[in-house]
Amino acid sequence: MELAQQLVNGLTLGxxxxxxxxxxxxxxxxxxxxxxxxxxxxxxxxxxxxxxALLFFRSYVDEGQVLPFWALPVLIxxxxxxxVAIAVLMERIAYRxxxxxxxxxxxxxxxxxxxxxxxxxxxxxxxxxxxxxxxQKVPFPKIAVVSGDAWTPFGLTIQRxxxxxxxxxxxxxAGLFYFVSRTKTGRAxxxxxxxxxxxxxxxxxVDRIIVVAFVIGATLAAIAGIxxxxxxxxxxxxxxxxxxxxxxxxxxxxxxxxxxxxxxxGLTLGIVEALAIGFIPGTFGGSSWKDVWAFAILILVLxxxxxxxxxxxxxxxx
Amino acid sequence: xxxxxxxAVGASLLVASLALTGCGTRGGDDGGDTxxxxxxxxxxxxxxxxxxxxxxxxxxxxxxxxxxxxxxxxNESNAIPGxxxxxxxxxxxxxxxxxxxxATKLASDKEVVGVVGTLNSxxxxxxxxxxxxxxxxxxxxxxxxxxxxxxxxxATAPKRAYPTYFRTCTTDSIQGPFAxxxxxxxxxxxxxxxxxxxxxxxxxxxxxxxxxxxxLGGKVVSAQTINPDDDKYDAVISKIKPSNPKAxxxxxxxxxxxxxxxxxxxxxxxxxxMGGDGIFSGEYVKLAGSTATGDLATSVGAPTDQLxxxxxxxSAYDAAKYSEPYEAYGxxxxxxxNAIINAxxxxxxxxxxxxxxxxxxxxxxxxxSFDGVTGKVAFDEYxxxxxxxxxxxxxxxxxWAPVNTEEFK
Numbered sequence: 001m002e003l004a005q006q007l008v009n010g011l012t013l014g015x016x017x018x019x020x021x022x023x024x025x026x027x028x029x030x031x032x033x034x035x036x037x038x039x040x041x042x043x044x045x046x047x048x049x050x051x052x053a054l055l056f057f058r059s060y061v062d063e064g065q066v067l068p069f070w071a072l073p074v075l076i077x078x079x080x081x082x083x084v085a086i087a088v089l090m091e092r093i094a095y096r097x098x099x100x101x102x103x104x105x106x107x108x109x110x111x112x113x114x115x116x117x118x119x120x121x122x123x124x125x126x127x128x129x130x131x132x133x134x135x136q137k138v139p140f141p142k143i144a145v146v147s148g149d150a151w152t153p154f155g156l157t158i159q160r161x162x163x164x165x166x167x168x169x170x171x172x173x174a175g176l177f178y179f180v181s182r183t184k185t186g187r188a189x190x191x192x193x194x195x196x197x198x199x200x201x202x203x204x205x206v207d208r209i210i211v212v213a214f215v216i217g218a219t220l221a222a223i224a225g226i227x228x229x230x231x232x233x234x235x236x237x238x239x240x241x242x243x244x245x246x247x248x249x250x251x252x253x254x255x256x257x258x259x260x261x262x263x264x265x266g267l268t269l270g271i272v273e274a275l276a277i278g279f280i281p282g283t284f285g286g287s288s289w290k291d292v293w294a295f296a297i298l299i300l301v302l303x304x305x306x307x308x309x310x311x312x313x314x315x316x317x318x
Numbered sequence: 319x320x321x322x323x324x325x326a327v328g329a330s331l332l333v334a335s336l337a338l339t340g341c342g343t344r345g346g347d348d349g350g351d352t353x354x355x356x357x358x359x360x361x362x363x364x365x366x367x368x369x370x371x372x373x374x375x376x377x378x379x380x381x382x383x384x385x386x387x388x389x390x391x392x393n394e395s396n397a398i399p400g401x402x403x404x405x406x407x408x409x410x411x412x413x414x415x416x417x418x419x420x421a422t423k424l425a426s427d428k429e430v431v432g433v434v435g436t437l438n439s440x441x442x443x444x445x446x447x448x449x450x451x452x453x454x455x456x457x458x459x460x461x462x463x464x465x466x467x468x469x470x471x472x473a474t475a476p477k478r479a480y481p482t483y484f485r486t487c488t489t490d491s492i493q494g495p496f497a498x499x500x501x502x503x504x505x506x507x508x509x510x511x512x513x514x515x516x517x518x519x520x521x522x523x524x525x526x527x528x529x530x531x532x533x534l535g536g537k538v539v540s541a542q543t544i545n546p547d548d549d550k551y552d553a554v555i556s557k558i559k560p561s562n563p564k565a566x567x568x569x570x571x572x573x574x575x576x577x578x579x580x581x582x583x584x585x586x587x588x589x590x591x592m593g594g595d596g597i598f599s600g601e602y603v604k605l606a607g608s609t610a611t612g613d614l615a616t617s618v619g620a621p622t623d624q625l626x627x628x629x630x631x632x633s634a635y636d637a638a639k640y641s642e643p644y645e646a647y648g649x650x651x652x653x654x655x656n657a658i659i660n661a662x663x664x665x666x667x668x669x670x671x672x673x674x675x676x677x678x679x680x681x682x683x684x685x686x687s688f689d690g691v692t693g694k695v696a697f698d699e700y701x702x703x704x705x706x707x708x709x710x711x712x713x714x715x716x717x718w719a720p721v722n723t724e725e726f727k
Binding site for chain 2: 001002005006009010012013064135136137139142150152157159228231232233234236239242273274277278286287288290291
C-alpha cells in the first residue's frame with residue numbers, strides 16, 4: 001500500500017521534472033546550449049499565473065475563495081505568456097549575440113540570467129502596485145476542480161493537482177510528438193538539430209527554429225509552474241533553482257537532446273526520490289538522503305550508459 | 319587622441335574611487351564628528367543582527383523596529399546623560415556566514431557596545447565568538463537553543479558558553495517539554511509523529527520535546543526530517559500517515575511549516591500540527607491556508623497584546639508607524655534593547671569612549687533587573703532569562719489565539 005502511495009508521489013514529482021526537463025533538452029538539441037536559466041522560466045511562469053489571478057480574479061483572491069474552473073485556462077494563458085515573453089527576450093538579447101562565441105560564454109550568460117531573474121522577481125515584484133511582496137513565499141490561489149479534497153481510491157491518496165500534473169504531461173508530450181514529427185516546423189526543427197548549416201541551405205530559417213525551441217520549453221515550464229503552484233499552494237522567487245537543477249539532471253539521465261529521454265528521466269528521478277524517502281531504512285533513508293540517491297542513480301547511469309537512458313536520437317545530433 | 323582617452327579614463331577612475339571611499343567612510347565620519355564634540359553628547363551604538371531580507375524578514379524587521387523604538391525612547395528621556403544612542407542594523411539573511419560578517423562589521427565599529435540578535439540559533443553560534451572576542455554584549459530576543467548559554471553538554475554538565483551572551487526568551491529545553499506536557503496532559507494526545515528541518519533550532523526543539531513526551535508515557539510513532547529547500551513534502555507525509563499519529567510535532571520555522579501543514583491535511587492526515595515559536599507568525603496561517611485551523615504553537619512569555627505591561631509598548635509601536643508589525647519577537651527585542659540600555663546607564667557613566675565601556679557593560683548586565691514589557695527581565699548565571707512563562711496558541715478563524723499561559727516548573 002505504501003509502495004503504491006509512494007509511486008503516486010513519485011509520479012507527481014517526476015511529471016513536474018519531466019515538464020521542465022523537456023525545455024532543457026529541446027534547446028540543447030538545437031543549439032547545444034545548457035540553458036541554466038530555464039528553471040527561472042518555470043518560476044516566471046508560476047508568477048505569471050499568480051499575477052493573472054491577481055489582475056482578473058482579485059475579489060476571489062482577497063477573500064481567500066476558490067477560483068472558478070474556467071479561470072484555469074486564463075491562468076495557463078497568463079503563465080505561458082509570461083514565460084514565453086521572458087524566454088524569447090532572453091534568446092534575443094543574451095543568447096543570439098553569442099551564437100558563434102565559445103561555448104563557455106553562453107553558459108556563463110545563462111547563469112547570469114538565472115541570478116538576474118531571481119533577484120528581479122525578489123526585489124521588484126512587490127513594487128508593482130497591488131502585488132504582494134515576493135521576498136517571502138506567496139500563497140498561490142486555489143482553483144475549483146483542480147484544487148480541493150483528494151481522491152482516495154483503494155485507500156490511496158491522489159491529489160487533484162497530481163491528476164492535473166500527470167494529465168498536463170501526457171497532453172504536452174502528445175502535442176510535442178505531433179508537432180515534431182507531423183508539422184513542417186517540427187520537421188524543420190529535426191533538420192536543424194541534425195545539421196544547421198545544411199538546413200539553412202535548404203531554406204530553413206534557423207533563427208526562427210531556435211526561437212520555436214525556446215517557446216516550446218517555456219510553454220511546458222509555464223504549465224509546470226502552475227502545477228507546482230497547485231501542488232504546494234505557494235510560489236517563491238527561488239523555486240526555479242532546485243527544480244531546474246533536478247530537471248537538468250532528469251534531462252541528462254534520459255539522454256540530453258532526446259525529448260522522450262527527458263520525460264523518462266524526469267519520471268525515473270521523481271520515483272527514485274519518493275522510494276528513497278519511503279523505503280530506505282536507517283541513517284541513509286528519509287528525505288535527507290533522497291537527493292543523494294537520486295544523484296547516485298544519475299552517476300550509475302552515466303557510468304554504464306554515458307549517452308543516458310534513451311541515448312540521443314529523436315531531436316539531436318550530439 | 320590616445321593621451322586624451324587616458325586622461326578620461328584616469329579622471330573617471332579617480333571620481334569613482336572618490337565616490338567609493340566616500341561611501342566607505344561616511345558612517346565613520348558622522349560618528350567621529352559627534353564623538354569629537356566632547357561635552358555635548360557622545361555616541362554609543364546598539365547593533366541589531368537579524369534577517370532583514372528573505373523568508374524570515376517579517377520576524378527580523380519586527381526586531382529591528384522594536385530596538386529602534388527602545389533607542390528613540392531612551393534618547394528622548396535622556397536616559398544616559400551625555401550620551402546619544404544610535405541603531406546599527408545588519409542583515410544576517412538567516413545564514414550563519416552572513417551573520418558572522420555582520421558581527422565582524424559591528425565589532426570593528428568602535429561605537430558599538432551591545433547587539434540585539436540574532437533570530438536564528440544557528441546564526442547565533444557563529445556570531446557569539448566574534449562578539450565575545452570584542453567584549454560586546456549580545457542579547458538575543460529569539461534564540462531558544464539551550465547550548466548557546468549552557469554549552470554543548472547543557473543536559474548533563476551546564477557550563478556558561480560565552481560571558482557576553484544573554485537572552486530574553488526561554489529555551490527549547492523548556493519550550494519542547496512545555497509542548498509535550500500540553501499535548502499529553504491537556505490535549506490528551508498519546509501518539510505523535512515528529513518532523514524537523516535538521517537546523518540547530520528544529521532539531522533541538524524536537525529532541526527536547528521527544529525526551530519529555532516519552533517520559534510522560536507518550537509514544538513517538540514516526541520521526542522524520544525534511545529538507546528546508548524542498549517545497550513538496552508528500553513523500554514524507556505518506557511515510558508518516560500509516561503510523562496514525564494523533565498530532566505532528568514540527569521543529570522548524572513557518573516558511574516550511576505552513577506548506578507542510580497544508581500538504582499534510584490535503585493528503586488526508588487531518589491531525590493538528592504543533593510547533594515552537596518559529597511557526598508562531600501570521601505568515602504561517604497565510605501559507606497553511608484554511609486547513610490550518612486547530613494547529614498549535616508554543617511561544618515564549620505571555621501574549622504581548624494581553625500583557626498589561628506591554629500596552630505602552632504596543633501603543634508606542636503603533637504610534638511610530640513602522641512599516642512592518644512587531645511580530646513574535648518585537649516585545650522581546652524591545653526588552654533586550656532596554657536591558658542593554660539599563661546596563662549602559664552604569665557602564666557609560668564614567669567612560670571616555672563607547673569602546674572602553676564594552677567590558678563594563680558585560681559586567682553590568684548580570685545585575686540588570688527591571689519590569690519589562692514581557693515580564694521581569696533579569697538573567698541567571700548562564701545568561702538565560704529568569705522568566706519561564708510560555709503560552710500555547712491555536713489557529714482560530716485565520717489567526718493565532720492564545721489558549722493557555724503557564725509558568726513552566
